[in-house]
Amino acid sequence: MDNETACCCSELADIAIIGMGDAEGMDARIFETLDLVRNSGDEKWWLYASTCRACGQNWVVAQEERIHDNYCLRHIDRDALNEIAEHSRWPDDFLTYEQILRLGREAGYVATFLDPKGPALVETAQDLRRARPEISIEDVAYALAIPTKQAERLFRA
Structure with a gap:
C-alpha cells in the first residue's frame, strides 16, 4: 500500500x-x-x-x-x-x-471466554465497579456479554 x-x-x-x-x-x-x-x-x-x-x-x-x-x-x-x-x-x-x-x-463484536471466571473478566468487572460504584450486575453482564449469573460470580472470585 x-x-x-x-x-x-x-x-x-x-x-x-x-x-x-x-x-x-x-x-x-x-x-x-x-x-x-x-x-x-x-x-x-x-x-x-x-x-x-x-x-x-x-x-x-x-x-x-x-x-x-x-x-x-x-x-x-x-x-x-x-x-x-x-x-x-x-x-x-x-x-x-x-x-x-x-x-x-x-456492534456484535463480542468474545466468548472458556473460563467463566477468567482473570480478564474478573479484573474488568472490578474495574467497572470502581469506575461506577453503583453499576448493576445486569450492566456488568451486558458490557461483558455474559449471563447475569456469571457476572455475579465474578465478584465472588
Whole structure:
C-alpha cells in the first residue's frame, strides 16, 4: 500500500467498530496510515488520538483489548483534535471503559471466554465497579456479554 495516497478512512463510518485481527485485515490496513497525535494517559489507557498521514482525517481511537478485542474509532474535526492536543479535552464518546465494551457488544463484536471466571473478566468487572460504584450486575453482564449469573460470580472470585 502506498501510504502517501491510499488509506481506509473513506471506508469507515464516523463511528466505527473494528475487530482486532479481523479476517479481512481491516485493522492492519487502517492503522498502517494512522499516526499518533496524543495518548490520553494512564487513567484512560485505552484512549488516543491519531491523524491519517494519507488523507489528513483525524480520529479518536479506543483500543479495547481485554474482553472483546475491538478498536472503536470516531472521526473528529481539526478543532476537536486541537482541543485534545492542546488542552487534553476529549470527546465524550469513549471516556469510560464501559462505553467501549458496550459499543463492541452493540456492534456484535463480542468474545466468548472458556473460563467463566477468567482473570480478564474478573479484573474488568472490578474495574467497572470502581469506575461506577453503583453499576448493576445486569450492566456488568451486558458490557461483558455474559449471563447475569456469571457476572455475579465474578465478584465472588
